[in-house]
Amino acid sequence: MTVLLIIFFAVIVILSLLKLSLRPPHFPPGPRGVPLLGYAPLMPKKEPIFKFMQKLSKTYGPVTGFYLGPTQPFISVVGPQAVKEALHNNDLNGRPTGAILLSRTFGESLGLIFVDGEFWQEQRRFTLRHLRDLGFGKTSIEDQMMDEINDLISEITATAKSDPEHIVDFKAIFSVSVINILWAIVGGKRFQRNDPQFKKLLDNVNKFLESGNAVQANLPVPAFLVRLFPSLPRRLGINTELFHPIQKFIEENIDEHLSTRLQAEVARDFIDVYMDEMEEQLKANVSTTFSKKQLICSIQDLFAAGSHTSASSIGFAVLYLIHYPEVQQKMREELDNVCGDSLPSLAHRSRLPYTEAVLMEVMRMASIAPLAIPHRAMKETQLQGFTIPKGSIIAINLDSAFKDATVWEDAENFRPERHLDQNGKVIKNDAFTPFGIGKRICLGEPLARNTVFLFVASLVKTFELKSVSNKPLPTLEPEAGIILGPKPFKAVVIPRV
Numbered sequence: 001m002t003v004l005l006i007i008f009f010a011v012i013v014i015l016s017l018l019k020l021s022l023r024p025p026h027f028p029p030g031p032r033g034v035p036l037l038g039y040a041p042l043m044p045k046k047e048p049i050f051k052f053m054q055k056l057s058k059t060y061g062p063v064t065g066f067y068l069g070p071t072q073p074f075i076s077v078v079g080p081q082a083v084k085e086a087l088h089n090n091d092l093n094g095r096p097t098g099a100i101l102l103s104r105t106f107g108e109s110l111g112l113i114f115v116d117g118e119f120w121q122e123q124r125r126f127t128l129r130h131l132r133d134l135g136f137g138k139t140s141i142e143d144q145m146m147d148e149i150n151d152l153i154s155e156i157t158a159t160a161k162s163d164p165e166h167i168v169d170f171k172a173i174f175s176v177s178v179i180n181i182l183w184a185i186v187g188g189k190r191f192q193r194n195d196p197q198f199k200k201l202l203d204n205v206n207k208f209l210e211s212g213n214a215v216q217a218n219l220p221v222p223a224f225l226v227r228l229f230p231s232l233p234r235r236l237g238i239n240t241e242l243f244h245p246i247q248k249f250i251e252e253n254i255d256e257h258l259s260t261r262l263q264a265e266v267a268r269d270f271i272d273v274y275m276d277e278m279e280e281q282l283k284a285n286v287s288t289t290f291s292k293k294q295l296i297c298s299i300q301d302l303f304a305a306g307s308h309t310s311a312s313s314i315g316f317a318v319l320y321l322i323h324y325p326e327v328q329q330k331m332r333e334e335l336d337n338v339c340g341d342s343l344p345s346l347a348h349r350s351r352l353p354y355t356e357a358v359l360m361e362v363m364r365m366a367s368i369a370p371l372a373i374p375h376r377a378m379k380e381t382q383l384q385g386f387t388i389p390k391g392s393i394i395a396i397n398l399d400s401a402f403k404d405a406t407v408w409e410d411a412e413n414f415r416p417e418r419h420l421d422q423n424g425k426v427i428k429n430d431a432f433t434p435f436g437i438g439k440r441i442c443l444g445e446p447l448a449r450n451t452v453f454l455f456v457a458s459l460v461k462t463f464e465l466k467s468v469s470n471k472p473l474p475t476l477e478p479e480a481g482i483i484l485g486p487k488p489f490k491a492v493v494i495p496r497v
């Protein structure tokens with residue numbers, strides 16, 4: 001083993017020296033790193049990576065290139081034009097396959113997020129089709145959403161009433177509601193808001209997404225080292241062990257589905273649909289991408305991508321509305337005019353342009369997925385006139401497009417009106433792509449949009465949300481991480497009569 005390690009390190013020293021001096025022709029400009037480790041050790045530890053990359057672009061331009069470790073090219077894409085070009089370039093549709101990331105999924109390329117090629121296409125197409133059939137983004141799931149919203153409203157009302165100042169703690173309050181909507185489609189079950197086991201699982205997802213960064217996750221650590229030292233990803237800031245209890249929970253649910261499924265019974269949810277397909281393909285004896293492990297990892301990905309993102313968006317909306325009470329009031333007036341005495345529904349949505357504009361502005365300002373999810377060059381390709389080598393990791397800075405001064409007037413200010421034309425109709429700016437664009441666009445976009453709309457609109461219709469008197473306004477600065485969430489905050493909640 002010692003000999004193996006010495007040979008391994010000798011090879012990477014040589015490769016590193018070669019790479020640092022010999023960048024491929026037309027490689028994007030960027031900083032040089034140190035031998036062996038590339039630019040990784042020079043990256044800031046405290047500053048958010050997406051902000052640091054925006055700073056680099058001021059020196060090197062919209063496409064910056066450097067090496068992580070001795071052999072891994074890393075490309076940072078900043079600004080609306082470069083971001084759009086990168087997202088539409090199908091050669092950049094791959095995902096990183098490094099051993100650190102794979103340790104999330106049993107050391108294999110499984111799931112929906114960190115897979116690519118034909119495997120990804122088949123699994124994504126199947127998942128999207130069946131989640132849609134089961135209610136994703138459709139009004140058929142609206143009743144379920146409204147149950148969750150009513151449940152949340154009851155809890156917030158009870159908490160506000162039990163406090164003499166009507167103060168409610170908004171820490172992690174939305175996650176269970178949001179995941180219950182997803183889980184109704186995937187696993188056909190609902191969890192109690194205070195179920196400690198379920199809360200712990202969601203907490204693990206949040207911890208994972210709030211730790212680590214796009215650079216550490218892609219350090220080119222060889223798989224044998226991760227196998228030898230399973231805690232290595234955690235030590236490098238990517239705590240993939242947090243997913244172990246989630247995988248166990250998902251597997252138990254799949255087993256329960258198998259044991260309770262009656263012959264000829266129609267599929268109850270996504271787990272049933274998936275297991276049916278798997279069985280059929282196994283019976284037909286064809287080579288298949290379907291497996292129980294893949295189902296566990298797909299559900300894990302839906303969990304990871306779907307809970308913290310939607311919950312953070314709702315949390316940020318509440319936070320911005322506390323900071324901008326006049327916006328909150330204007331939104332409430334529109335909701336009262338259009339919805340009368342009832343809670344907002346999806347049918348009202350097209351008649352609520354101001355509410356829509358507020359939600360768009362929250363997503364622009366909060367920019368919860370500032371670097372999208374890293375892409376990978378499937379083959380050598382061109383971006384903004386530069387050559388991107390095969391295998392490069394691409395960090396696409398969505399946040400930079402949301403704040404670009406050439407596209408947005410007073411970009412740093414919260415101003416929902418910017419999303420409306422003179423007639424008060426919603427307008428869509430090309431640079432505003434919170435769910436990404438192109439083939440890798442967010443798989444949960446319709447569900448997320450409906451969820452965030454119904455929750456925020458219902459909260460504003462039901463409550464007046466205010467800052468706590470004699471306390472500074474809660475910060476709008478996000479909790480750092482791969483996905484940005486609001487820092488824990490409290491607000492005064494006055495139920496409207």
Ligand code: HEM
Nearest residue numbers: 113305306309310313369372373435436440442443444448
């Ligand atoms: C407000 C909430 C959400 C936002 C802002 C958001 C944003 C994003 C973004 C920016 C990407 C990466 C696009 C790229 O790499 O180019 C993504 C991917 C993804 N999202 Fe979402 N998302 C949200 C909610 C959800 C929900 C609710 C689900 C599932 C239930 C979901 C599932 C996924 C999946 C599976 C991917 C990977 C798609 C692929 O690689 O093919 N997301 N999302």
